[in-house]
Amino acid sequence: MTDLLSLSFSELEALMPELGEKRFVASQLFGWLHRQRVCDFEAMTNLSRLLREKLKNNYVISGCTIAKKLVSVYDNTVKYLFSLQDGEQIESVVMKYKYGYTICVSSQVGCKMGCTFCASGIAGFVRNLLPGEILSQVYTASRDLGIRISHVVMMGVGEPMDNLDNVLRFLSLITDEKGYNLSMRNISLSTCGVVPGIYRLMEENLQLTLSISLHAPNDEIRSRTMPVNRRWPMHELLQACRAYTEHTGRRISFEYALIAGVNDSDRDAKELASRLRGMLCHVNLIPVNSVKERDYVRSSPARVQSFQHTLELCHINATVRRTLGSDINASCGQLRRGEGPGTDNSQS
Numbered sequence: 601m602t603d604l605l606s607l608s609f610s611e612l613e614a615l616m617p618e619l620g621e622k623r624f625v626a627s628q629l630f631g632w633l634h635r636q637r638v639c640d641f642e643a644m645t646n647l648s649r650l651l652r653e654k655l656k657n658n659y660v661i662s663g664c665t666i667a668k669k670l671v672s673v674y675d676n677t678v679k680y681l682f683s684l685q686d687g688e689q690i691e692s693v694v695m696k697y698k699y700g701y702t703i704c705v706s707s708q709v710g711c712k713m714g715c716t717f718c719a720s721g722i723a724g725f726v727r728n729l730l731p732g733e734i735l736s737q738v739y740t741a742s743r744d745l746g747i748r749i750s751h752v753v754m755m756g757v758g759e760p761m762d763n764l765d766n767v768l769r770f771l772s773l774i775t776d777e778k779g780y781n782l783s784m785r786n787i788s789l790s791t792c793g794v795v796p797g798i799y800r801l802m803e804e805n806l807q808l809t810l811s812i813s814l815h816a817p818n819d820e821i822r823s824r825t826m827p828v829n830r831r832w833p834m835h836e837l838l839q840a841c842r843a844y845t846e847h848t849g850r851r852i853s854f855e856y857a858l859i860a861g862v863n864d865s866d867r868d869a870k871e872l873a874s875r876l877r878g879m880l881c882h883v884n885l886i887p888v889n890s891v892k893e894r895d896y897v898r899s900s901p902a903r904v905q906s907f908q909h910t911l912e913l914c915h916i917n918a919t920v921r922r923t924l925g926s927d928i929n930a931s932c933g934q935l936r937r938g939e940g941p942g943t944d945n946s947q948s
């Protein structure tokens with residue numbers, strides 16, 4: 601059955617005559633779905649009983665229910681494990697910053713990309729999320745916490761560019777002024793480097809922030825840790841990034857997880873700086889989070905500082921990302937891993 605939450609306003613409008621309704625009823629329905637954000641047709645009290653009945657019999661509203669909720673005692677970061685209607689589970693994390701609440705949403709159940717430091721793909725790929733299932737992470741968390749979420753980062757489980765049709769639809773729905781009306785400037789989308797997706801997003805010319813998970817200064821290191829690099833090597837990726845910034849005028853944010861002895865020497869920093877020279881960009885340094893199944897160790901604070909300093913000496917803007925929710929395994933894929941059948945759940 602079709603998911604109503606995934607349909608655009610004009611698609612809902614086009615549906616109305618088929619359901620024997622006037623087109624303006626689409627505004628009421630869109631309002632229930634995206635402003636009041638109800639998941640139950642019975643609650644849509646200004647729709648006729650007949651219409652509610654037809655909707656119930658022919659459509660679904662993709663929603664998620666809270667299977668588990670962890671709140672960090674350090675910083676109130678909240679991590680959700682949501683169950684989808686087919687029983688699959690996904691993760692989202694809500695963080696509080698000075699400027700408001702940010703949610704990190706998942707775009708797929710599992711991931712195909714196989715980055716060696718990441719927990720998201722360990723259990724493999726299951727399926728793409730529908731636009732409505734991405735939206736519903738935002739709606740469910742904001743309802744549960746009684747807050748308005750002002751920023752969305754697509755940095756949860758999954759590769760957004762591997763599910764780009766649904767992700768673009770999600771972006772257009774969440775920024776619809778008749779609905780949740782989030783500002784596109786408050787959205788970040790992160791990719792491990794799916795080059796055709798970067799060009800496609802470029803053509804959309806959106807005001808969002810594009811993040812690239814770079815994590816290496818050269819192909820040798822990058823192909824070892826990120827299999828996607830064997831398909832689209834760094835020169836192709838960085839060429840796409842330059843085209844993106846030139847076309848959109850938007851600065852790109854490069855994510856760089858520092859792993860002791862792998863990619864964190866000052867030589868690596870210099871090489872990285874030389875590859876990024878002249879680009880409208882910013883580097884976000886993240887001491888790698890240890891993942892139980894991997895033996896990567898995070899770089900020491902002194903190493904992180906030295907790496908950052910070296911980049912800045914080469915005129916590359918770099919900041920170190922603050923870690924939130926470390927007591928609740930708030931990083932990618934960690935909760936879902938803990939929930940799987942037969943796995944040890946005691947750490948959560």
Ligand code: SAH
Binds near residue numbers: 719754758793890
């Ligand atoms: N697939 C997309 C979206 C995931 S974003 C992407 O790769 O960009 C999640 C971010 O966290 C990515 O930058 C990813 O590389 C990073 N990440 C994954 N595992 C990590 C770990 N163990 N420590 C630090 N960062 C990690």
